Amino acid sequence: MMKRKGLFIATILMLALSLILTACGTSKDTTNGAQGENTEGKKSSGKKEFISLLTGGTGGTYYPLGGTFTAQWNDEIDGVEATAQVTGASAENMQTLSEGEAEVAFTQTDIASYALDGKMMFPEKITNFKAMGTLYPETVQIVTTEKSGIKSVEDLKGKTVSIGAGGSGTAANAEQILEVHGLTLDDIKKQDLSFDESTTGIQDGHIDAAFVTAGTPTGAIEGLSATEKVVIVPITEDKIAELEEKYPYYAKDTIPVGTYGSEEEITTVAIKAMLVVRDDLEEDLVYKMTKTLFENTDKIGHSKGKLISAETALEGLKGMELHPGAKKYFDEKGIKLE
Missing domain, CATH: 3.40.190.10 (Periplasmic binding protein-like II)
Structure with missing residues (x-):
């Protein structure tokens, strides 16, 4: 009697396992049948x-x-x-x-x-x-706030300034712009921060200014302007001419009135993305x-x-x-x- 009961249980288990395997096989076949077509029904060559x-x-x-x-x-x-x-x-x-x-x-x-x-x-x-x-032109934006008192590139001397992520294009731009103003990286307290980190640092009072080379308006600066009176430090015409002569990648650029809440057009330089x-x-x-x-x-x-x-x-x-x-x-x- 016990032997017959054990045989019955074993039969039930084998049947259940067979059903599970059949279901898996059906699922796999369905998936394979859908290949070559995305969720919108767009035909594909199969090669990705x-x-x-x-x-x-x-x-x-x-x-x-x-x-x-x-x-x-x-x-x-x-x-x-x-x-x-x-x-x-x-x-x-x-x-x-x-x-x-x-x-x-x-x-x-x-x-x-x-x-x-x-x-x-x-x-x-x-x-x-x-x-x-x-x-498009990528504008060099020297970002600070009204309360910092920074109004010119020369005012960056002795300040804590982010020049962008280490080894970035922004960092190269910062070094060259400081150079034509008679400054070096040793004249500032250099920080190597991303755009988001830079604007957060300005907002928190950990840094005074930041170089941001990007298309305007830049998201990180727009975010800062929601809580602070943003100032974009201008580059004067004579210094722009010096940059263009020494580094021909640069061209004069202007940031329109109203950008980040500005009340006047700002002169600066740009290179191309x-x-x-x-x-x-x-x-x-x-x-x-x-x-x-x-x-x-x-x-x-x-x-x-x-x-x-x-x-x-x-x-x-x-x-x-x-x-x-x-x-x-x-x-x-x-x-x-x-």
Whole structure:
């Protein structure tokens, strides 16, 4: 009797196990059947091209723009899966790209040039990249508050000043601007902080001012202006001329009235933001990415979108080569690299 009862229990257990295995097999088959089609029913070739776009900190301009660009690539280019990555911005992006750990990166035109030449923050030349195109002017903003009493670059002497993340393009800009004003990094109490950390430090009273090189308006500074009377320190015309002569990447720029609550236009300098790609990316892929970006600038959900155009995308690229895929697109548009 006990033997018969044990056999019955064993039979029940085997039947249950069989049902579980059948269910698992059905689930797997259903999943496989759905491959090649995303949740919106968009057909896919089955081949995935993973694209990592190196941007910058969350308080700057690169990151929100990067999210827009990758969303466009994902929507418009079959088989592409692109993501925007938070980084330390220009200089870090060039180094990361050189190591093959990403495919596309935001950078400044001056930083890309330094990388090609092995100067400044690059002990060795970085040559495994090509340009996709320039985007918009990146404005050098020397940020402080009304209560600091800082009104000129010379007033930074002896103050605690953030020059941006260590090795960043902003740090290079800060050093060069201090230089034409007769100052060095030894004349300030230097801090190496991200944009968010810089504005938080100003708000908390831990630092007096910060250099921020980014498209205006910059999110981190807008956040500060919600609680403090923000002052952007101007650069005078004569010093702008000195910068342009010694460092040809710079051009005069103005921050419009009303930005961060300002009551007057502010003169400063800017360099260009750009996108670079690894030179081993397929020509057709870069062509599609370039075309998608510059044919959809009206869909860019950021104020800098109106400054991005194919017609100006080859400005500031002196000494740099276009990726063949990008060149194909600009050739079709009749736009040539001078």
